[in-house]
Amino acid sequence: MDSKIFINRNFLSLWLGKVISQLGDKFYAIALAWWILQKTNSPKVMGLFLLISVLPGLIFGFFAGALVDRWNRKYVIIITDIIRGLLVILIVCLSIFKLLQVWHVFVIGASISFITSFFDPAIQSIVPQIVDKERLNEANSMSQMVNGICTVLGPMFGAVAISWFGLTYVFLLNGISYFISAILENMIILKSNYRISDETNNIWIDMKEGILFLKNKQQILRVIIIIAIAHFFLGSLMVLLPFLAKNLNGNGVQNLGYMQAILGLGLLLGSIYIRGKKNDTISEYYLINLIMFVGICFLGIGIEQFIMIKTIIPYMIALILIGGSVACAVVFWQLLIQLNTPDNMTGRVFSVSTLVGNVSLPIAYGTFGVLLNYSSIMKLMLFSGCCLIVLCCVLIFRLRLNKIKESILK
Incomplete structure (x- = not known):
């Protein structure tokens, strides 16, 4: 190889x-x-x-x-x-x-x-x-x-x-x-020029330093907020997917298998596509736009439910697009953190980003599991899509506002 x-x-x-x-x-x-x-x-x-x-x-x-x-x-x-x-x-x-x-x-x-x-x-x-x-x-x-x-x-x-x-x-x-x-x-050989934290420090001091770093590094903090938002609404999709599969024509279990497989295929294709991008094309705007596109796909699934489409193919198209967008977004946020975090701080920053994702997913499972008892797949997908799009628009607006403030200060 x-x-x-x-x-x-x-x-x-x-x-x-x-x-x-x-x-x-x-x-x-x-x-x-x-x-x-x-x-x-x-x-x-x-x-x-x-x-x-x-x-x-x-x-x-x-x-x-x-x-x-x-x-x-x-x-x-x-x-x-x-x-x-x-x-x-x-x-x-x-x-x-x-x-x-x-x-x-x-x-x-x-x-x-x-x-x-x-x-x-x-x-x-x-x-x-x-x-x-x-x-x-x-x-x-x-x-x-x-x-x-x-x-x-x-x-x-x-x-x-x-x-x-x-x-x-x-x-x-x-x-x-x-x-x-x-x-x-x-078999891995590490580079010799990478620094690690000073082990003589108190571990609680190291944790405090990590929190202060995130507090002062607004770009990384915004990326972690985006991770939390994305995980929460992707959690909603995972909750709704089995019920969606059951409501479509054909065997419900087979439908679910096809949907999960096509979502995985989207992750794979997105990873292949994003590999050709250079570091200097990576930005918060690109990341936010990817999450917004996921919101648009959620709206698409909601609309498909509204017009009562029962064949699986249109839903699979939306899912492969969601998978591809998520793969690109994951690569982007990892790169943004790696490029903007000191060597001796990456463990703490990545642990926070992982923690945020792991917390938001079960919250989403519980929230949308309850909401599905009182609402429909169509309404919840439309709601999730609208929320993602609105939140991404707010983040883009704040980014541009910060750029204007920085240019005025210069």
Whole structure:
């Protein structure tokens, strides 16, 4: 495999490890959901497990980001992958000996969430340490491409693997994927000119410095606000999608599979498209316009519902456009943070951006899950689309106002 296509050999190792571990994660998610369904047949237990699985990351995320800024990020991603692999292997052992209980799954899920709160900011922060500044956009787009590939292929191969090999062996595949990822990450060589935070400082001082940095760096703060808005309304789409699929012609489950796959394909195509963009084309305006376009697609789905279109193709067109726009937006916000954040602060900044996204998604799930009991898919999609467009217009207006103020001060 040509390392030039994949930026350099260091990034190639990181990228391959990410593909393998994320595919394993997709297998694990499907297998675990199916196991909980078989064991309890309770939506409440499933919902509680999802909450428990994200709660430690929400509580410890910023603290973990501060520690990531102190430590060697290569070792952080290797050690966290090994620990996550061991935790999944523990599920395998309990399953083999017929000892696996719901509370085991809850404890292990919470533990994986805690460990992942270190892994996520570390793997985002490590990219500038192995890639030249001029090629950061390519690196981010390649990383985002992994999400598209795994979203398209993961559920399909995961379901096949469960039917062929059974749940226990699918868990085993996920555990092994973490170990393979760790081996590949061990091949990475970091640049020597990157600084990390001073470990002699109190950790609380580091966290305070991170908050002050964000407070004073308005551009990054705006980007994080955009992330929160986008995640919230994308959460609404995830809630409404199964009900939308059920209402269309054909088999509801198959419709949902097609819709999720086409959304993943959009992520993949968007990542391929954005790879050709240069760093100097990246701006907040571009990011906001992408989110606004997602709002327009939401309006399109609402209008399709209004005129009672029952065939799946028009909805799939909207979804592939949403996926492509989201992929481009993710690459842009990652690059904006990387280019405007000091080396020894990226762990804290990325942990905040991840935290914001992880908080806004469950809020969206709860909010729109309740609203759907009192409203319709059409109204909620039109509402979401209008909100995104209006909020993006407000952000653009404020950006232009700030530009005018800066020019007057000069």
